Amino acid sequence: MPDQRDCYIGLMSGTSVDAVDAIVARFDSAQGRPEILATHSHPPPTGLRDALLGLSGAGQRLTLLEYGRLDQAVGSWFAEAANAVIDKAALSADRIAAIGSHGQTIWHAPDDTRPFSLQIGAAPRIAAETGCSVVADFRNADIALGGQGAPLVCAFHAALFADADTHRVAVNIGGIANITLLPHQAASDTTAIRGFDTGPGNGLMDAWIQRIHGRSHDAAGAWAASGTIDDALFEALASEAYFQRPPPKSTGREYFGLDWLDRHLEALPHAPDPADVQATLCELTAATIIDAIERFGPGQEALYLCGGGVHNRYLVERIAAWAGPRPVETTGMLGLDPDWIEALAFAWLARQRVLGQPGNAPGVTGARGLAVLGAWHAAPLPSDAADA
Known part of the structure; x- marks a missing residue:
């Protein structure tokens, strides 16, 4: 009987820890274009989100x-x-064929004396608990080669969005924001891909509204829109050395918390x-x-947004204001729902692992x-395997 394992699952929970985004996709064998079969957003069990968010503070402590x-609880989630x-x-x-599980990042230290994520x-x-093979720990193979191990979505962005006639940039806004710079050469030359974490995305806004109002996020950016930008605070925050540092670079909630x-x-x-x-x-x-984008990727002609930040209308308005004449769209204009790009990326990365193909982009990391990224965890054997 031919192997019918032709579908891949991607699981992604970002730095805001609001849900696991899960997607099932099948990929065209020739072009690797995805067909999305189903999506699901699964909130964390009571208490788990607070426990995970509490790990990022300075001086955090965690017994073995x-x-x-926590490791087992997140696995069950x-x-x-x-x-x-x-x-x-x-x-x-x-x-x-495989589940690609990003896992929940609790510490990202690619620049440490002993780099790890x-x-x-x-x-x-x-x-x-699923009966499926799982690919996990995607970052550390890249880190072992001197890379940042992040952002991991850039090679996937290039596979889907690079265009031979247009300089594009994909902007993913999760808890942390990252960009993938896709000059037209990236459509045929993977070494042309560039990208990095730009800094805070939704994460700081989510954390601040949680502290002040006990809400997990600022719906549509309404609370932000009701306020006035504090120039002194903005100048202090924007002077952070990370923003001026050239790539490769990546960051997380342990830095911008x-x-x-x-x-x-x-x-x-x-x-x-x-x-x-x-x-x-x-x-x-x-x-x-x-x-x-302007500092490290001049010449980009069009911006395509994805991630949870697309639902923050005020944030999108401010991005468009800063972007000037360049059009700002979502990846929906390119045929893929912006809510599911990151989860889909981990389905794609799982497929790359199954095929023995690279998943990183050295020009990014x-x-x-x-x-080849990810550690393989085989599905449980059939119950009758011991009798064979």
């Missing part, structure tokens, strides 16, 4: 027992998301209104995205060469 329990999207697609586990979400548990914001607020001679802080954080995200 707590670490192990991801497995629930995978099973839910398999059900939505009306598939069985034997149709899934740590994601939890026990892949063997996902395999056991509330501790970072608090240090700047405490240094001001005045206490801004909380809504003004939110407006300023929104402006920071918009300004640093466009500044990064700074790695010494191409790498």
